[in-house]
Amino acid sequence: MADFQNCDSCISSPLELFERVTAQGEKVRSLKAEKASTDEIDAAVKLLLSLKVKYKAATGQDYKAGSPPVDFSPMSNNGPTTALDEDFVDPWTVQTSNAKGVDYDKLIVRFGSSKIDKELINRIERVTGKTPHHFLRRGIFFSHRDMNHILDAYENKKPFYLYTGRGPSSDAMHVGHLIPFIFTKWLQEVFNVPLVVQLTDDEKYLWKDLTIEKASEYAVENAKDIIACGFDINKTFIFSDLDYLGMSPGFYKNIAKVQKHVTFNQVKGIFGFTDSDCIGKISFPAIQAAPSFSSSFPQIFKDKKDIQCLIPCAIDQDPYFRMTRDVAPRIGYLKPALLHSIFFPALQGAQTKMSASDPNSSIFLTDTPKQIKTKINKHAFSGGKDTIEEHRKYGGNCEVDVSYMYLTFFLEDDDKLEKMKQAYTSGALLTGELKKVLIETLQPLIAAHQQRRKQITDEMCNLNHI
Numbered sequence: 486m487a488d489f490q491n492c493d494s495c496i497s498s499p500l501e502l503f504e505r506v507t508a509q510g511e512k513v514r515s516l517k518a519e520k521a522s523t524d525e526i527d528a529a530v531k532l533l534l535s536l537k538v539k540y541k542a543a544t545g546q547d548y549k550a551g552s553p554p555v556d557f558s559p560m561s562n563n564g565p566t567t568a569l570d571e572d573f574v575d576p577w578t579v580q581t582s583n584a585k586g587v588d589y590d591k592l593i594v595r596f597g598s599s600k601i602d603k604e605l606i607n608r609i610e611r612v613t614g615k616t617p618h619h620f621l622r623r624g625i626f627f628s629h630r631d632m633n634h635i636l637d638a639y640e641n642k643k644p645f646y647l648y649t650g651r652g653p654s655s656d657a658m659h660v661g662h663l664i665p666f667i668f669t670k671w672l673q674e675v676f677n678v679p680l681v682v683q684l685t686d687d688e689k690y691l692w693k694d695l696t697i698e699k700a701s702e703y704a705v706e707n708a709k710d711i712i713a714c715g716f717d718i719n720k721t722f723i724f725s726d727l728d729y730l731g732m733s734p735g736f737y738k739n740i741a742k743v744q745k746h747v748t749f750n751q752v753k754g755i756f757g758f759t760d761s762d763c764i765g766k767i768s769f770p771a772i773q774a775a776p777s778f779s780s781s782f783p784q785i786f787k788d789k790k791d792i793q794c795l796i797p798c799a800i801d802q803d804p805y806f807r808m809t810r811d812v813a814p815r816i817g818y819l820k821p822a823l824l825h826s827i828f829f830p831a832l833q834g835a836q837t838k839m840s841a842s843d844p845n846s847s848i849f850l851t852d853t854p855k856q857i858k859t860k861i862n863k864h865a866f867s868g869g870k871d872t873i874e875e876h877r878k879y880g881g882n883c884e885v886d887v888s889y890m891y892l893t894f895f896l897e898d899d900d901k902l903e904k905m906k907q908a909y910t911s912g913a914l915l916t917g918e919l920k921k922v923l924i925e926t927l928q929p930l931i932a933a934h935q936q937r938r939k940q941i942t943d944e945m946c947n948l949n950h951i
């Protein structure tokens with residue numbers, strides 16, 4: 486969940502970026518030497534160019550082969566960047582120069598996934614008999630892989646299960662982190678299926694400046710926020726990698742199978758790893774892949790090795806599952822299906838996602854009503870005009886307005902949302918009034934979350950593991 490799901494941390498360091506540009510350059514050269522397909526070469530060149538742009542934004546210098554960065558000005562990450570003309574999306578970084586956010590249609594083409602279109606949404610409605618969640622109706626979950634297989638299985642009364650996760654990089658989760666969990670809860674409810682939630686505390690230990698103990702502690706804290714989303718406790722298994730891997734032979738066998746079938750070259754190509762990354766990072770993707778196979782959880786699925794898996798996640802996690810889907814048939818397993826969400830924008834604008842490492846960009850689940858109000862009033866990027874007169878005359882722009890974007894996530898009432906959009910666009914509704922609606926929508930939601938979390942914390946005092 487780069488950061489809305491994943492790595493808050495990981496605007497790469499200039500040196501890491503330097504190494505990634507170098508590795509990508511090598512990759513382009515070897516693809517050309519091997520006479521790979523033009524599509525493959527074009528995609529690699531595109532990535533190389535965007536890495537170079539990123540390198541320049543981070544260091545203020547052009548990339549020069551063989552000359553690692555010596556003196557650089559750190560990249561500012563609290564304001565919109567205009568230097569980039571390419572969207573950049575990987576599990577660690579999300580960046581675009583467009584105030585409307587990442588071009589998701591292009592991303593679908595680049596990643597080779599499928600759009601969640603009206604037809605698929607109608608099928609979900611027909612099959613489940615339930616109104617599709619507003620995240621589906623509003624294109625927040627916008628892309629998929631093999632969702633039709635899941636619906637076929639469901640119609641044929643074949644079982645499937647859900648798998649999602651979270652990298653516990655701090656004890657502070659923000660509202661953006663909740664998006665996949667809110668949606669997963671809905672899926673669990675309408676399909677009535679088991680769910681496994683992986684807390685990758687090992688991943689955060691490997692990638693961040695954290696001790697093992699701290700990473701485990703964050704996993705427990707984050708688990709409380711996840712449980713507070715209201716999953717069916719009889720059908721949900723939440724585990725931390727550092728805790729569960731050592732005691733589950735089924736899980737570890739699957740990790741080893743994946744490790745045997747993915748080469749260093751492949752993970753370099755998919756994740757941009759370089760020769761100087763620690764071997765923990767290089768083998769980690771196998772650990773995120775393993776929960777996609779039901780035999781990793783014999784305590785839940787007994788000896789059933791072929792139960793189909795569906796993974797709701799933010800689109801930045803797709804590289805892990807492209808790899809997983811590639812190995813699955815080679816180790817005798819079904820490919821997991823996926824549902825991808827867009828990113829949750831930072832308060833400052835949709836050029837990047839909300840990140841827990843920048844407190845001004847985020848509304849945390851621990852924020853008080855007053856903090857929520859102040860942050861939105863002070864930091865939420867507005868698509869309104871500079872003066873009331875101009876705003877009344879020309880109207881506001883919902884496409885870049887962060888408060889409006891947040892309402893599409895959290896205001897469930899379609900009619901009300903549509904009315905606000907019209908009123909804001911026409912200039913009848915002012916920025917301050919739009920922000921007020923957002924504040925009044927978020928405050929009770931976060932207060933209710935805090936209350937459920939507190940209850941869980943109290944109950945957990947009686948349990949000794951998650």
Ligand code: TRP
Nearest residue numbers: 486490491649650651652683798
């Ligand atoms: N890597 C993800 C993160 O950093 C955590 C994760 C593990 C995950 N397994 C997943 C996210 C499956 C979505 C689906 O947040």
